[in-house]
Amino acid sequence: MGQLLFKNIKKVYDGDVQAVADFNLEVDDKEFIVFVGPSGCGKSTTLRMVAGLEEITEGDLYIDGKRVNDVAPKDRNIAMVFQSYALYPHMSVYDNMAFGLKLRKMPKEKIKERVQHAAKILGLEELLNRKPKALSGGQRQRVALGRAIVRNAEVFLMDEPLSNLDAKLRVQMRAEIIKLHAKIETTTVYVTHDQIEAMTMADRIVIMDDGYIMQVGTPSEVYDHPDNMFVAGFIGTPAMNFIHGKIDGKNFVTETMKVEIPKAKLDILKKQGFEKKPLVLGIRPEDIHDDNAVREAYPNAQVDFKVDVAELLGSETNISAQIGKYDVIARVDARTDINIGDTINLVLDMNKAHFFDKETKKVIRED
Amino acid sequence: MENYLLLVQVSRVNQTIKAHLDGFFDHGKKEVLEAKSFLYQTSLYADHLPHEDIVGLLYSDFNIKVKIAAIGEKILSFVSIDTLNQTLKKMPEEIYAVEDLLKHLIITNPKAQKELRQSFAKVLSHSDILTLNTYAANNLNTIKASKSLFLHRNTLTYRLEAIKEKTGIDVKTFKGILIFNLLFSL
Numbered sequence: 001m002g003q004l005l006f007k008n009i010k011k012v013y014d015g016d017v018q019a020v021a022d023f024n025l026e027v028d029d030k031e032f033i034v035f036v037g038p039s040g041c042g043k044s045t046t047l048r049m050v051a052g053l054e055e056i057t058e059g060d061l062y063i064d065g066k067r068v069n070d071v072a073p074k075d076r077n078i079a080m081v082f083q084s085y086a087l088y089p090h091m092s093v094y095d096n097m098a099f100g101l102k103l104r105k106m107p108k109e110k111i112k113e114r115v116q117h118a119a120k121i122l123g124l125e126e127l128l129n130r131k132p133k134a135l136s137g138g139q140r141q142r143v144a145l146g147r148a149i150v151r152n153a154e155v156f157l158m159d160e161p162l163s164n165l166d167a168k169l170r171v172q173m174r175a176e177i178i179k180l181h182a183k184i185e186t187t188t189v190y191v192t193h194d195q196i197e198a199m200t201m202a203d204r205i206v207i208m209d210d211g212y213i214m215q216v217g218t219p220s221e222v223y224d225h226p227d228n229m230f231v232a233g234f235i236g237t238p239a240m241n242f243i244h245g246k247i248d249g250k251n252f253v254t255e256t257m258k259v260e261i262p263k264a265k266l267d268i269l270k271k272q273g274f275e276k277k278p279l280v281l282g283i284r285p286e287d288i289h290d291d292n293a294v295r296e297a298y299p300n301a302q303v304d305f306k307v308d309v310a311e312l313l314g315s316e317t318n319i320s321a322q323i324g325k326y327d328v329i330a331r332v333d334a335r336t337d338i339n340i341g342d343t344i345n346l347v348l349d350m351n352k353a354h355f356f357d358k359e360t361k362k363v364i365r366e367d
Numbered sequence: 368m369e370n371y372l373l374l375v376q377v378s379r380v381n382q383t384i385k386a387h388l389d390g391f392f393d394h395g396k397k398e399v400l401e402a403k404s405f406l407y408q409t410s411l412y413a414d415h416l417p418h419e420d421i422v423g424l425l426y427s428d429f430n431i432k433v434k435i436a437a438i439g440e441k442i443l444s445f446v447s448i449d450t451l452n453q454t455l456k457k458m459p460e461e462i463y464a465v466e467d468l469l470k471h472l473i474i475t476n477p478k479a480q481k482e483l484r485q486s487f488a489k490v491l492s493h494s495d496i497l498t499l500n501t502y503a504a505n506n507l508n509t510i511k512a513s514k515s516l517f518l519h520r521n522t523l524t525y526r527l528e529a530i531k532e533k534t535g536i537d538v539k540t541f542k543g544i545l546i547f548n549l550l551f552s553l
Binding site: 073 | 386389390417420421423424426428430459
């Protein structure tokens with residue numbers, strides 16, 4: 001069992017610098033949870049508090065119902081995988097993996113069994129006698145995972161474990177970690193700044209900024225229903241477009257554009273009292289279209305774009321353009337022949353549009 | 368390239384822990400300063416060793432606290448390793464550059480501050496100190512600083528490099544210039 005419970009966890013460094021503010025979260029057994037956010041958002045600090053490498057300033061941390069604030073790292077039944085792998089350079093792969101068990105005074109035979117088993121899962125059987133220096137980056141990373149696996153720990157903690165690998169290997173190891181989790185089902189807390197890792201690996205994502213949790217949800221929840229402008233802008237590449245404006249009749253208007261808001265969305269906006277307040281329209285690049293079917297469905301959501309840059313990516317083209325003073329990116333089919341300087345007519349899929357309160361930056365939805 | 372020394376302090380020590388420290392750090396010479404303080408020589412750039420992870424690993428495996436300070440050999444002409452060792456003991460964090468230790472020393476120990484100032488003054492000329500103060504006053508901006516010193520920018524860069532050679536402190540970093548700023552402009 002590997003449940004984690006964070007109750008009002010805070011971390012304040014000397015000099016009153018707040019790194020983590022009032023962190024509340026329940027992680028279920030077997031869950032793969034990813035903390036993601038920009039540098040300095042508090043994700044690593046939170047992980048290191050679970051590992052016991054950082055003291056918890058305030059609040060309570062429970063592993064399987066047991067409060068562990070004051071439990072030493074080695075007694076927490078967690079296994080940490082470090083960014084740089086942190087293998088003992090003078091010991092063989094076998095000894096590195098066996099090490100945690102030896103420290104816990106496990107009988108030799110049992111250690112051997114566990115190490116062999118983990119080595120088999122990770123494809124390290126041939127490398128057990130080598131020293132870390134004689135391994136590739138990917139192999140070292142696997143040994144680091146092996147160290148964690150043999151421990152049968154209740155929770156795995158991984159701090160940017162793939163960031164030292166090259167791009168191709170990273171994709172491969174990403175898949176391996178997902179497979180590994182499916183096989184051994186250990187609760188895993190994974191920290192990354194890479195939203196693609198977060199989206200592809202997580203059961204649930206915790207998005208953090210400046211010490212605060214901005215949203216917790218499944219990858220599709222945070223992508224399709226972001227709670228606020230930070231999450232909306234952070235998840236997705238190219239990022240969601242934001243256009244500032246207000247309601248005028250049935251329409252969302254700025255100085256240079258006017259698009260009709262679907263009735264259901266308009267009703268919510270009016271009900272929440274945004275008829276006269278400044279609004280931000282959020283629309284993802286892939287929800288801006290150039291085909292006629294969409295144009296017929298939303299005849300009143302057409303906008304003329306003056307093309308600044310057109311990047312052909314193979315199957316699609318990213319068009320950078322300006323609507324008034326706002327930079328906007330649209331992702332359209334690569335069939336469309338587009339040149340810089342052209343003015344083209346595109347249509348916004350307004351049912352996929354998000355509306356945010358300009359002041360609070362929060363999404364506007366029904367109560 | 369200048370040799371780096373790693374000053375390593377541990378909260379507890381035994382044969383096993385010593386063997387692991389050696390495994391991580393010992394690439395040449397090792398000196399035992401005190402029972403729980405070691406000085407390792409390394410040819411690696413200090414930044415290339417994953418110090419934070421090593422500290423984390425040793426803490427989670429052995430429950431020992433480890434402190435590490437990376438020290439260029441040159442700086443030892445101006446301050447003794449024993450002084451640095453005693454300074455590191457008083458500091459709260461785990462990983463430091465030598466400039467952090469010097470800053471702590473200057474702020475907390477007036478006598479050591481005076482000694483440091485005197486020993487740096489032996490190798491720094493009056494124009495070196497003027498250069499450093501002007502560079503700091505111009506927010507480490509070489510273009511602005513060179514203008515106000517009536518120097519070519521390359522000449523300024525050359526002088527700053529020369530000061531680094533002489534003192535072992537990279538004055539083009541904030542941490543580095545801060546040391547001389549504390550010593551010579553107060």
